[in-house]
Amino acid sequence: MILHNAFYAKKKVLVVDDCEPIRSAVKGMLQKIGFSNIQSASNGAQALQKATEVKWDFILVDFNLGDGKDGFQLFEELKYKDLLAPHCCFFIISAENRRPQVHGLVELQPDDFLLKPFTYKGLEKRFARALAKKRILAKVYQAIDEKEVVEAINHCNDIIKNESKNALVALRMKGELLLQIGEAQRALKLYDNVLEKRSYSWAKLGKAIATFKAGEQNTSEQQLFELLESEETRLEAYDWLGRLNINRQDTATAFEMLIEAGKISPRNMVRQRAIANLAIANNEVDEAVRAYSRILKNSRYSVFDTPENYLNFARSLLDLCTDSNKLEIAKQVTKCTELMGEIERRFYSDSVKAQEAVLKARIAVLKGEMESARDLLDESEKHESPYDSADDRLDKAKAYFATGNLSRSDEIMASLDELVEKDDLISTTLQVLVEKEKEGHEELRERIRQLNNEGLKFYQNAMYPQSVECFVEAYSFMPNNASLALNLVQAITKVGTFLTQGHSPKEMKSICNRCMTIIEQSDLSENNMRRYHSLKPELIQLLSEKEIA
Incomplete structure (x- = not known):
């Protein structure tokens, strides 16, 4: 215990909770463990500020922080902004054990998830376990932090070779890193070797992913369907079944798989954006509206709280108007106008003046005000914007097409490919959407011709x-x-x-x-x-x- 006290006395710990008695109680536990450098924050904004000033060794955050950011959003932002040191142990604390909440947190991969109530002895055991993993993988995490993936793999090899009792954790990390750099066959061999000794869930999942990346889609699909039977792997299995079916160009099944994953963990913004993209590609605009509504609700106070969420929601509402009656159109236009008003109130709206002008042009088209629509599109071309996404360009192409300016619409559609080059879930589904829109655009042009x-x-x-x-x-x-x-x-x-x-x-x-x-x-x-x-x-x-x- 004296050794522990001396070790923890040198460490910096941050406690984040909106309830002062709980902060005091946790601080008392930490003092018993041996901490002396303990600071606290009562909300997410304070914690974020402290994380920009200090590299913490331990951070304990309650999930529910009252008004403003919750613990999930704080952790999400700290990771997104690279404010967590590689050695930092991050713990989420909660009184609730609801599945969607837990699954969402697990996806972010905190070092541990603590259910209230807990004792200082229990907390100390969790610290010891998290520290052991950090110690084993210290050089690996450091290399990853420095974007040196090959070096991180080499450090994993050193652990596997020289520390047999820690080999398993290094093998798991190595498999993930091999998949990250596209070494599917090497990863597949690694997972097969692990599974020969014991049937670990993470190795089964890794094997299914490696099999997919190696081009064996049917085998991978079978493996992923088997993994749906286990709660431990169900979420990621649905996710990868979604990606697999995108690769097959079966967007309907891909959409169904991602919807199931979204039910398990509804707060993942990347997945919700992918769902919206596939919904529009499948001509299920009402599903896209629901996805953007979820994004808007869950992104408030988060690092992903941006004008783009409001713009995309508004665009999907206008897309709903294609086959609607006048009453429904008026309803959607009112909602769209309210969303633009929200952008005006909450953000520095000059940055999205071009996008707002395009939305207003589409509204003018729906009202039959063609001169106004063309003037607004001319205005949109005069504004420079820090945003220039595929979503923005698709919307502008639709607006020009609706006003009868086919040449400008074609020009914008032709420029879309340069904006969707990444190999992540949003970019992959956005590429599907762009291809579907281009295909539909050309088919319609040919039919009209x-x-x-x-x-x-x-x-x-x-x-x-x-x-x-x-x-x-x-x-x-x-x-x-x-x-x-x-x-x-x-x-x-x-x-x-x-x-x-x-x-x-x-x-x-x-x-x-x-x-x-x-x-x-x-x-x-x-x-x-x-x-x-x-x-x-x-x-x-x-x-x-x-x-x-």
């Missing part, structure tokens, strides 16, 4: 009713394109009536009115404007006639 060409051929052959039908269908895909609108109204004047095979006279009158509004709000060529003005008297005459029963 075909219909327009067919309409022109019918028109040239004086088959005017058939010409109108083709132009109406093309116009339905792109109702804000002035050239299509002009072709349609010209064909209508040749028919001389609003009677068509597929639409009522009332519908056709409405379409004709919208076409005229679009044409008059657009910057057409001089020749096309002459065409329109020569047609306009006939159109007005047609619109003034009573509908034929």
Whole structure:
């Protein structure tokens, strides 16, 4: 015990809890163990500030810290900002043992998770266990901290060779590092050797991941499905089944797997973003809306609390409007406007002026205010933004497409690949989304082109009713394109009536009115404007006639 007292007396420990009596009680336990350099914080913000000033040896954080950051978010931010020293032992304390909470914490990999109540003897045992692992892997952690992965693997080899009683922990770390640098076959051999001696869950999971990375998808899938049976490996098995099916381009199954993982650990922001990306790729926009809603709820006070969360949520709400009625559109536009107001209140909004202008342009399109929409897109091009993500560019491409500016939309779509190069879950699912959007974009462009060409051929052959039908269908895909609108109204004047095979006279009158509004709000060529003005008297005459029963 004297040895322990001398050891702990040199260590710095931070206790974070919003309840002063509990801070005092934990401090008393720490003093019994031998600590003398003990500081405390009553909330996440104070703890974050202290972590920027001192490299702590031990940090004990209660999960529930009242208003503001909770223990999960504090740990998340400390890791994200590299504020934890490699030797630091981080402990989360909680009075609750709810599965989603525990799973979320386990994913962040604290050194231990303490359930209240506990004694100083129990705390000392946990410290000893965490310190033993830190001591064994000290050089490994240091190399990882310095981004020297190969060196970290070499240190693992030294432990495996020279310290047989600690070989297992070094083997586990080595396997993870080999997968990290793409050495799937070496990792596979390592896990097979471990499993020959004993059936460890972590080795089974590692083997399944290595098998997938080695290109044996069917075998890996079978192994991962077996791992779903164990609570210890279920979360990561669902995650990797998601990645495996993304690799197969089976986005529907990938989405289902990630949804299951999200149910187990709902606070993982990366997974929720991946879920949203796949939902949009699968045309399940309502699921994307739910995912972004979860992100917004769980990111408040976290390091991931950014304007982008609000922008993406707003974008998904506008995507919902594609096949909605006027009442539903108004509802989503109101929500979208509220989200932009929240950005204004909570963030330095100048940084996202360009993105907000694009959202406002999409809202203007939904309201039929095409001139305003084009002006807002022009405004968006004038703002420089620190954000320029694939999400931003996709949104802008959609806005330009909706206003009928196909060339600018195509240009933006072509620029997307350069933004999705990483091999993480968000980038992988974003690449799927980009490819789906590009594929859909091109298919739609080709369909519109075909219909327009067919309409022109019918028109040239004086088959005017058939010409109108083709132009109406093309116009339905792109109702804000002035050239299509002009072709349609010209064909209508040749028919001389609003009677068509597929639409009522009332519908056709409405379409004709919208076409005229679009044409008059657009910057057409001089020749096309002459065409329109020569047609306009006939159109007005047609619109003034009573509908034929």
